[in-house]
Amino acid sequence: MDRRRFLAVSGAMAVAPALAQAPTAAVAGANADEALFKAVNFYDDGLGLSSREYAVLLERMSSTGTGIAADNYSNGGLIAELESRFAQKLGKAAAMFVPTGTLANHLALRKLAGADRRVLVQAESHFYNDSGDCGDILSGLNLVPLAEGRTMFTVDEAAAWVDRSAGGRVPIKVGAISVESPVRRRDHEMADYDELVRLSRYARGAGIRLHLDGARLFNLPYHSGRSLQDYASLFDTVFVSLWKHFNGASGAILAGDKDFIDGLYHTRRMFGGSLPQAWPAVAVAAQFVDGYEADYARAWQATDRLIALLGRDRRFKLRKLPAGTSRYFMAVTGDAAAFRDRARAQGLLLSRPHPQTGEFAMQVNPSVLRTSPETIAQGLSAALGA
Ligand SMILES: Cc1ncc(COP(=O)(O)O)c(C=O)c1O
Numbered sequence: 539m540d541r542r543r544f545l546a547v548s549g550a551m552a553v554a555p556a557l558a559q560a561p562t563a564a565v566a567g568a569n570a571d572e573a574l575f576k577a578v579n580f581y582d583d584g585l586g587l588s589s590r591e592y593a594v595l596l597e598r599m600s601s602t603g604t605g606i607a608a609d610n611y612s613n614g615g616l617i618a619e620l621e622s623r624f625a626q627k628l629g630k631a632a633a634m635f636v637p638t639g640t641l642a643n644h645l646a647l648r649k650l651a652g653a654d655r656r657v658l659v660q661a662e663s664h665f666y667n668d669s670g671d672c673g674d675i676l677s678g679l680n681l682v683p684l685a686e687g688r689t690m691f692t693v694d695e696a697a698a699w700v701d702r703s704a705g706g707r708v709p710i711k712v713g714a715i716s717v718e719s720p721v722r723r724r725d726h727e728m729a730d731y732d733e734l735v736r737l738s739r740y741a742r743g744a745g746i747r748l749h750l751d752g753a754r755l756f757n758l759p760y761h762s763g764r765s766l767q768d769y770a771s772l773f774d775t776v777f778v779s780l781w782k783h784f785n786g787a788s789g790a791i792l793a794g795d796k797d798f799i800d801g802l803y804h805t806r807r808m809f810g811g812s813l814p815q816a817w818p819a820v821a822v823a824a825q826f827v828d829g830y831e832a833d834y835a836r837a838w839q840a841t842d843r844l845i846a847l848l849g850r851d852r853r854f855k856l857r858k859l860p861a862g863t864s865r866y867f868m869a870v871t872g873d874a875a876a877f878r879d880r881a882r883a884q885g886l887l888l889s890r891p892h893p894q895t896g897e898f899a900m901q902v903n904p905s906v907l908r909t910s911p912e913t914i915a916q917g918l919s920a921a922l923g924a
Contacts, residue, residue, distance in 0.1 A: 573885075578908055580900045581889040583754060583782035583864070587822070592787065595822045612637070612816040613803060620780075620824055624791040627827075628776055629767035632799035633791050634806065637819070639753050640669050641811045642777040642790040645802065647714055648677035650747035650774060654713025655679050656703055658696055661686035663718040665751060676809075682712075689721050689861060690729035693736045700744060715741055717773070718751035719758065720863045725899065726754065727861040731762050731769075738772035748772065753779040753790075757863045760835050774798065783830050783903075786823030789816065833904040834864075840906050841866070847915035853922055857897075867897045870922055874898070880921035886914060 574594065579586040587595070600606050607615035617635045625633040636642040643665045651657050657673065659666045661683035665673065673679035682699055685691035696715060703710040717734065720726040741748045750773040752758075759765055770776045775798060780789035792799070806812050813819070826833075845866070848854040855869040870877055874891040878898075881888055888898050906914070 576908060577885045577887055578905045578914060579887040579903065580898070580906075581887065582901060582903055582905070583779075584785045584826075584903055585905050586887070586903075587785050592785075592822060595785075595825070596818065599821050599825065606817055606821045608815060608817050611814055612806070612812045616817050616821060616824060620820060620827075621791065623827065624778065625793050627766055628770040628778070628793045630770060630776065630793035631796040633793035634799050634802055635816060635820070636777075636790045636792050636806060637788055637811050637813050637816065639664075639751070639777055639779050639790040640672065641806070641809055642792040643716070643749070643751050644669065644672050644677065645805055645809070645811075646749045646775040646777060646792055646794070647673055647679060647716055649798065649802065649805070650749055651677075651679055651713035654711040656682060656710050656712045658682050658684055658691075658699055658712055658715045660684060660690060660716075660718055660721065662689065662721055662723040663716065663751065664722055664753070665716055665718070667723065689724045689727040690717070690719070690733065692733060693740050696737060697740060697744075700746065712744075712746050714747045714749060716749045716751060718753070719769075720754050722753070725859055725865045726757070726863045727859055728758055728761060728863050730861070731764050734769070734772050747774045749774065750776045752776050754782055754864065756783050756830050757834060759831060760838060761863050780820050780823040783834070784823035784826040787819040789820045789823065830904075833907065834902070837902050837904045837906050840911050841902050843911040844906070844914055847911055848918065851915075851919055854918070864902045866900050866902070868900050869895070869897045872922055877921050877923075880923075881918060884917045884921065886917050886921070 571590070574588075574591050577586070607619070609615040609617040612635055621633040621635055625631060636645060647657055647665070655678055657679050659681050662685070666681055666683050673681055684695055684699065700712045703712050715737070717729060717737070719729040719734075721728075738748060750769065752769065755766060755769060755776065755778050758769060770793065775792060775794040778791050778793075780786040780791060803812065845856050848856060848868070853871045857867040859865065874896050878888045878891065889901075891898050
């Protein structure tokens with residue numbers, strides 16, 4: 539594992555170089571720095587870096603080797619390097635940096651749909667629920683939400699809507715289908731790979747373009763046994779978030795074929811999305827991309843051990859989801875709020891318990907590798923009290 543990434547993940551981070559350059563008046567910060575890179579968070583997609591931790595990593599990057607190559611309005615430098623790394627990882631010919639995933643989905647779907655503005659989406663998707671209807675309002679897309687309350691629609695459901703649209707008094711061609719997997723609003727459940735293969739075959743046969751909201755795509759291979767490229771090959775365009783797994787401050791990559799990506803940076807700029815300097819948002823992410831899949835696999839191995847250890851204590855109840863990826867659930871007997879506070883004091887950071895069920899939604903990320911499952915299990919048991 540790359541040493542910088544190892545230090546950040548493992549908690550053995552040596553902050554000395556950064557501190558050595560800090561003014562001596564900042565000595566009060568030295569104690570605070572002892573706590574850096576140590577917390578285990580059970581609620582974030584990534585390490586959940588604090589602003590200080592982020593700044594330390596950025597400083598280390600900029601002072602190592604040739605430093606960070608700045609971009610110009612989100613073109614060139616480190617940004618261009620990241621774009622080609624992602625294109626290669628996803629098996630696509632080209633890729634473009636976009637400052638947010640919301641804009642990446644929007645740019646992809648408006649271009650894929652072209653003149654055929656009806657777009658099929660999952661009812662539970664981020665694009666349908668959490669993007670302020672940007673596709674409708676800003677790009678004249680007509681989103682048709684499918685599979686309400688479920689993770690994914692079937693090919694038959696999609697085909698039925700395509701036929702229905704074509705058979706209206708004014709025939710409408712569906713221009714694009716968008717798929718999110720894993721699905722955030724479904725506790726990160728994933729779409730079935732074989733169903734995606736069928737959907738892709740169907741859409742290609744019908745001349746309908748396909749987009750993948752793969753904000754958390756890099757978690758899928760561990761659970762499905764299918765590679766990033768297996769997934770990406772089924773879709774015309776793929777978006778991956780830079781700030782979720784890879785600990786960037788913001789950012790997204792949109793990958794596709796060359797014709798699709800060529801010139802798209804003009805549209806990015808039209809939407810105010812060409813940051814004059816994007817490198818501070820993604821330089822940290824660049825360190826984590828290559829090792830992420832291996833880190834995530836190790837994080838799940840540690841989590842399985844943790845679940846087994848907690849399972850021996852009858853006060854803990856643990857539950858996984860059938861098509862789950864990065865989330866499981868934990869319930870405890872006793873005062874969940876007090877338990878959470880005591881866990882926090884030990885650097886074990888939990889989400890708020892669900893108001894109805896009392897369960898904690900537990901997120902798997904590489905921060906769990908900062909200590910041993912045994913230490914975490916002991917800490918959680920102690921937080922529950924005698
Ligand atoms: C599945 C999914 N898609 C898209 C987005 C949007 O990404 P961003 O917050 O970078 O706009 C998110 C963010 O939470 C997401 O979870």
